[in-house]
Amino acid sequence: xxxxxxxxxxxxxxxxxxxxxxxxxxxxxxxxxxxxxxxxxxxxxxxxxxxxxxxxxxxxxxxxxxxxxxxxxxxxxxxxxxxxxxxxxxxxxxxxxxxxxxxxxxxxxxxxxxxxxxxxxxxxxxxxxxxxxxxxxxxxxxxxxxxxxxxxxxxxxxxxxxxxxxxxxxxxxxxxxxxxxxxxxxxxxxxxxxxxxxxxxxxxxxxxxxxxxxxxxxxxxxxxxxxxxxxxxxxxxxxxxxxxxxxxxxxxxxxxxxxxxxxxxxxxxxxxxxxxxxxxxxxxxxxxxxxxxxxxxxxxxxxxxxxxxxxxxxxxxxxxxxxxxxxxxxxxxxxxx
Numbered sequence: 545x546x547x548x549x550x551x552x553x554x555x556x557x558x559x560x561x562x563x564x565x566x567x568x569x570x571x572x573x574x575x576x577x578x579x580x581x582x583x584x585x586x587x588x589x590x591x592x593x594x595x596x597x598x599x600x601x602x603x604x605x606x607x608x609x610x611x612x613x614x615x616x617x618x619x620x621x622x623x624x625x626x627x628x629x630x631x632x633x634x635x636x637x638x639x640x641x642x643x644x645x646x647x648x649x650x651x652x653x654x655x656x657x658x659x660x661x662x663x664x665x666x667x668x669x670x671x672x673x674x675x676x677x678x679x680x681x682x683x684x685x686x687x688x689x690x691x692x693x694x695x696x697x698x699x700x701x702x703x704x705x706x707x708x709x710x711x712x713x714x715x716x717x718x719x720x721x722x723x724x725x726x727x728x729x730x731x732x733x734x735x736x737x738x739x740x741x742x743x744x745x746x747x748x749x750x751x752x753x754x755x756x757x758x759x760x761x762x763x764x765x766x767x768x769x770x771x772x773x774x775x776x777x778x779x780x781x782x783x784x785x786x787x788x789x790x791x792x793x794x795x796x797x798x799x800x801x802x803x804x805x806x807x808x809x810x811x812x813x814x815x816x817x818x819x820x821x822x823x824x825x826x827x828x829x830x831x832x833x834x835x836x837x838x839x840x841x842x843x844x845x846x847x848x849x850x851x852x853x854x855x856x857x858x859x860x861x862x863x864x865x866x867x868x869x870x871x872x873x874x875x876x877x878x879x880x881x
Contacts, residue, residue, distance in 0.1 A: 548878040548879060548880060548881060549848065549878070549879050549881075550875060550876075550877070550878060550879070551843050551847065551848055551849065551850060551874070551875070551877055551878075551879050552586035552587065552786075552848060552849050553584065553585055553586055553587075553849070553850055553851075553852065553871060553874065553875070554585065554586060554587040554588065554589055554619075554621075554788065554849055554850065554851035554852065555575075555576075555579045555585050555587070555588050555589070555616075555851070555852055555853075555863070556588075556589045556590075556591070556621050556790060556851050556852065556853035557572050557575065557576070557588065557589065557590050557591075557605075557853075557859075558572075558591075558813060558853065558854070558859070559572060559590045559591055559599045559600040559602070559605055560591060560593075560597060560598070560599035560600075560813055561813065561859075562599070562600055563598065563599065564812055564813075565857075566809065566812075566813070566857050566859075567859055569600060569605075569608075571859060571860070572600075572605070572609075572859075573608060573609065573612050574860070575859050575860060575863055576588050576609045576612055576613055576616075577612050577613060578860070578863060579613075579616060579863065580612075580613035580614060580615050580616045582867050583615075584867055584871040584872075584875060585616055585867075585871075586616060586617060586849070587616055587617040587618065587619060587650065587849070587851070588609060588613070588616050588617075588618055588619075589618075589619050589620065589621035589652065589790075589851055590602045590605050590606060590609075590619075590620060590621065591620070591621055591622075591624075592620050592621075592622065592623045592624050592625055593624050593625065593656075593667070594625055594628070594667060595663075595666060595667045595670075596624075596658065596663040596664055596666065596667040597658075597663075597814070602620050602623065603637055603638075603641065606618050606619075606620070606641055606645075606649075607641060607644055610641060610644045610645035610648070611644065613645075614646075616648065617648045617649070617650055618641075618645055618648050618649055618650070619649065619650035619651065619652045619725070620650075620651060620652040620653070621652050621727070621755065621788075621790055621851060622652040622653060622654040622725075622726075622727035622755055623651065623652060623653050623654065623656075624654055624655075624656035624657070624658065625656055626653045626654065626655070626656060626681075626682055626685060627655060627656055627657075627668075627673055627677070627678045627681040627682055627685070628656070628667075628668065628671045628673055629685075630705075631684075631685040631688040631689055631692075631705060632688070632692070632705075632707070632710070634685070634689065635688065635689045635692040635693060635712055636712060638651055638689070638716070638722060639693060639712065639714060639715060639716045640714075642716035642717045642718055642722050643714060643716070643717055646717060647716070647717035647718045647722075649716070649718070649722045650722065650723050650724075650725060650753070651689075651722055651723070651724045651725070652724075652725045652726075652727055652753075652755050652788075653682060653685075653686065653724055653725070653726055653727070654682070654726060654727040654728060654755075655678035655679055655681075655682050655728070655743075656668075656678060657675050657678055660815075661675075677704070679742070679743070679746070680703060680704070681704055682726075682746075683746065683750065684702045684703060684704055684705060685705075686724055686750055687702075688700055688702075688705060689721075689724070690721055690724070692710065692712040693712065693715055693716050693720075693721035693722070694715070694720050694721050696711045697709050697710075697711055698710050698711065698712075723752035723753060724750070724751055724752055724753075725751055725752060725753035725754060725755050725786070725788065726746060726747045726750065726751040726753075726754060726755070727754075727755035727756065727757075727788075727790075728743045728744065728746070728747060728754070728755075728756065729756040729757055729758065729759055730743050730744070744767055744770055744771060744774075745770075745771075745774050747771045747774075748770070748771040748772065748773070748774025748775040748777075748778065748780070749774060749775070749778050749780075751785075752784070752785060752786070753785055753786035753787065753788060753849070754767075754768065754771050754785070754786075754787045754788065755787075755788040755789075755790065755851075756787075756788070756789060756790070757789065757790035757791070757826065758822065758825055758826035759789070760825070761841045761842060761845050762845075764787075764789065764842060764845050764846070764847065765845035765846055768787050768845070768846045768847075769846075771785075771787075772785065786848045786849045787846060787847050787848050787849065788847070788848070788849040788850075788851050789842050789847045789849070789850050789851060790851050790853060791826070791827075791828055791838070791839070791842070791850055791851065791852055791853065792806060792810060792823070792826050792827045792828070792853050792854075792855045793827070793828045793829070793835060793852045793853065793854055793855065793862070793866070794806040794809075794827065794828075794829045794830075794854065794855045794856050794862070795829075795830075795831075795832060795835055795862055795865040795866060795869065795870065796829070796830065796831075797830075797831050798830075799829065799830035799831065799834065802829040802830050803823075803824070803827070803829050803830075805855070805856055805857070806823060806827050806829055806855035806856070807820055807823055809855040809856060809857065810823050810826075810827075810855050811823075813855075827855065829855075832865070832869035832870045832873075835866075835870050836870055836873050836874055839870075839874050839877075840874075840877055843874075843877045843878075843879055844877075844880065846879060846880060847879065848879050850874075852866065854866075
């Protein structure tokens with residue numbers, strides 16, 4: 545008989561929403577405290593970008609949330625500026641966050657540089673980082689972080705970074721080190737096959753978890769199977785690996801009203817060019833049963849960690865409805881082995 549496990553639900557905070565009145569720093573902290581106290585939310589996540597999609601800076605916000613919560617895990621969904629950040633500073637900052645949170649941090653990393661390309665290039669240009677170097681910088685940075693978190697007297701001679709005999713102190717609370725997930729969702733219609741394969745294989749070779757968004761259920765299952773196969777072939781354990789889906793949610797007994805508010809919110813939050821068809825694929829919306837149905841499809845496909853982002857101007861009410869009307873049933877679902 546195959547072993548099953550219960551899904552662990554995350555809450556993604558709209559830290560870009562402070563720019564257009566959808567939320568505030570105080571509300572984000574209050575929502576975090578409510579989620580933490582609920583017992584139903586396992587993790588809280590914040591997005592990251594500097595100039596392409598500006599928002600409250602992710603590490604600063606996570607530090608504040610860590611100080612206001614006691615139980616939930618905390619992470620980036622995802623750290624799109626990873627290729628721009630000096631891994632020496634990032635290693636020290638993340639170790640400090642792990643202490644402030646008493647060992648609750650998950651580093652969700654990605655190559656960044658999301659579309660449109662001109663915005664990505666504008667964000668990378670001041671740092672003199674080429675978009676073509678995003679993947680190699682991610683891989684080299686992850687290697688540096690893990691060595692600094694676990695070793696003494698670390699020396700490194702890489703393509704992008706060189707240093708000798710460094711010992712990072714204090715080490716993170718989590719042993720051997722905080723988990724690192726890689727977020728990636730290459731679009732088959734926009735991505736060359738070898739680039740897409742390399743992005744997914746990177747997760748299996750290097751990451752402790754995978755994060756994605758707006759991925760059709762069948763594709764999610766196919767990619768998660770591939771990632772775990774690559775990990776097994778690399779001799780890495782897969783039993784503790786997690787798969788996170790960043791899912792937009794709007795709970796409303798009026799399904800049309802739920803969709804219309806979500807469209808307005810997401811087009812404001814990300815881009816007016818975001819199509820209604822794209823949003824429909826990314827969104828769980830309508831009455832609680834409809835939201836649960838979409839979550840269930842991904843859990844059945846192997847999603848261990850659905851991460852819910854409320855596409856709404858009323859974050860507190862959406863969280864209350866999720867806790868009362870969706871999560872009691874969602875927590876009873878089982879992830880197939």
